[in-house]
Amino acid sequence: MTLMDQPVRGAQLTTRNPIDGEAVATYPVAGPPELAAAIARARSGADWWRDLGFGARRAHLLAWKSAIALRADELADVISAETGKPHGDAVLEVMLTLGHLDWAAKNAEHVLRRRKVKSGLVNYNQHATVGYEPYGVVGVIGPWNYPFYTPMGSISYALAAGNAVVFKPSELTPGAAVWIAERWDETVGHDVLIAVTGDRETGAALVAADIDKIAFTGSTATAKKVMAAAAERLVPIVAECGGKDAVLVAADADLDAAADFVVFGGMGNAGQTCAGVERVYAVDSIKDALVAKVVERAQRLRTGGDDAQYGPMTLPAQADVVRAHVDDALRTGTAALGGPESIQGRTIAPIVITDVDESSDAVQHETFGPLVVINPVASLDEAVTRANATSYGLTAAIFTRDTRAADRAAGRLRTGVVSINSVLGFAGVAALPFGGVKDSGFGRIHGADGLREFCTVKSIARQTRKPMLNLLTMDRT
Ligand code: NAD
Numbered sequence: 001m002t003l004m005d006q007p008v009r010g011a012q013l014t015t016r017n018p019i020d021g022e023a024v025a026t027y028p029v030a031g032p033p034e035l036a037a038a039i040a041r042a043r044s045g046a047d048w049w050r051d052l053g054f055g056a057r058r059a060h061l062l063a064w065k066s067a068i069a070l071r072a073d074e075l076a077d078v079i080s081a082e083t084g085k086p087h088g089d090a091v092l093e094v095m096l097t098l099g100h101l102d103w104a105a106k107n108a109e110h111v112l113r114r115r116k117v118k119s120g121l122v123n124y125n126q127h128a129t130v131g132y133e134p135y136g137v138v139g140v141i142g143p144w145n146y147p148f149y150t151p152m153g154s155i156s157y158a159l160a161a162g163n164a165v166v167f168k169p170s171e172l173t174p175g176a177a178v179w180i181a182e183r184w185d186e187t188v189g190h191d192v193l194i195a196v197t198g199d200r201e202t203g204a205a206l207v208a209a210d211i212d213k214i215a216f217t218g219s220t221a222t223a224k225k226v227m228a229a230a231a232e233r234l235v236p237i238v239a240e241c242g243g244k245d246a247v248l249v250a251a252d253a254d255l256d257a258a259a260d261f262v263v264f265g266g267m268g269n270a271g272q273t274c275a276g277v278e279r280v281y282a283v284d285s286i287k288d289a290l291v292a293k294v295v296e297r298a299q300r301l302r303t304g305g306d307d308a309q310y311g312p313m314t315l316p317a318q319a320d321v322v323r324a325h326v327d328d329a330l331r332t333g334t335a336a337l338g339g340p341e342s343i344q345g346r347t348i349a350p351i352v353i354t355d356v357d358e359s360s361d362a363v364q365h366e367t368f369g370p371l372v373v374i375n376p377v378a379s380l381d382e383a384v385t386r387a388n389a390t391s392y393g394l395t396a397a398i399f400t401r402d403t404r405a406a407d408r409a410a411g412r413l414r415t416g417v418v419s420i421n422s423v424l425g426f427a428g429v430a431a432l433p434f435g436g437v438k439d440s441g442f443g444r445i446h447g448a449d450g451l452r453e454f455c456t457v458k459s460i461a462r463q464t465r466k467p468m469l470n471l472l473t474m475d476r477t
Contacts (some may be wrong), residue, residue: 018084045191046164054109065134102428134162154215238443243394259293321367
């Protein structure tokens with residue numbers, strides 16, 4: 001169900017294609033009354049959905065997945081029109097997301113079914129079980145950079161755990177939300193997934209409304225507002241925020257693999273990826289060789305035009321942030337590829353800057369553009385220390401042939417996720433929980449922890465035999 005199904009009474013928003021500025025679609029802006037109505041519907045849907053049980057929910061979720069997969073190209077077009085990303089990138093986004101939906105649907109019963117636990121010595125005569133129950137109605141608030149993948153990391157797991165969902169997508173990219181809600185209505189219905197379009201006030205109103213859990217993905221600054229508002233009603237939240245993700249490259253690393261990963265993570269989606277690559281710490285002896293390999297790959301990327309490998313900045317103001325970071329980085333660093341001239345309106349060619357002061361904005365704050373800083377370090381240990389020295393802690397990657405050194409470094413990194421020697425990173429491993437520490441947020445989506453994130457825990461202890469002691473008098477019974 002979406003607000004599009006209702007007559008438009010109030011404010012509207014129009015999305016525009018970031019490439020040519022053409023209007024894409026117009027959506028209603030939901031206010032508190034529309035949200036209250038949507039949540040009331042979701043509440044009745046939630047009861048039906050919860051009572052279905054795992055098997056029937058799994059069947060419905062897989063039917064929904066098939067309905068989306070059958071028209072994946074169409075969804076990719078919707079994503080592409082509002083983000084500006086190439087169609088191929090949008091198809092990849094759809095496929096990765098369906099992998100999560102599939103995993104959540106197929107594993108929810110195994111992860112969440114009631115299980116027996118050992119009752120212990122003192123109260124031995126108990127049949128003790130733990131069960132995971134849905135919250136009820138989960139409010140999902142999403143960003144614009146991966147308008148399907150990112151919110152579905154919460155939606156798939158929340159639904160599989162038995163919750164209904166009210167989904168407020170970014171005002172820049174509501175198309176995917178409306179599209180998937182339409183496929184839901186066609187395959188499942190019952191007001192279990194409701195898309196509400198709107199702006200940041202709509203998001204704030206959803207947080208203040210009568211929902212049972214909030215799954216927020218977006219900037220750290222907004223997460224703090226969401227958390228403060230949720231505290232008013234003591235509503236739990238999971239917060240997936242920004243990152244300043246680092247790649248650590250040791251002297252013995254496979255430099256081609258490391259360079260592939262740096263370019264894929266740093267430049268893919270024009271760098272507009274929370275778990276992308278913004279910093280590289282390379283051991284002195286191989287730093288120049290790595291820079292050369294990164295530059296060689298990055299300068300071959302096509303930006304702009306029909307065969308572009310990544311699109312423009314989806315958020316118009318983001319180009320200003322990238323420009324400010326490039327200017328700041330160049331005060332101390334050296335341009336290895338590109339510079340301020342690489343920024344042409346909202347289209348930005350790859351930029352690589354080396355030897356940047358660690359206090360620079362380009363090292364400390366999220367850039368969210370195709371800028372990678374590569375700094376030298378004396379050792380993998382120093383790389384870990386530098387990687388940890390920002391307020392963020394989402395993901396990191398390590399390249400070394402020394403497995404023990406990699407494991408030691410992974411243990412010391414203050415991030416939620418670490419990839420080792422992988423050119424694709426953790427993306428697509430649905431069983432891996434995802435989330436950060438520090439300013440990158442808290443709570444987990446994906447995997448078994450992602451399913452449990454959307455449940456309350458209920459413990460039940462049933463006495464099986466009379467206790468040997470009267471607990472009041474401590475006499476034998
Ligand atoms: P944003 O914080 O500006 O907006 C995110 C969402 O919050 C939007 O839907 C917006 O309408 C809504 N919103 C704004 N103000 C609100 C308020 N006061 N209360 C409730 N909702 C409100 O973020 P963005 O610019 O859309 O997304 C980019 C950010 O998201 C980056 O920092 C990026 O790193 C982060 N991100 C994180 C992940 C992750 O999984 N960790 C994934 C993708 C993006």
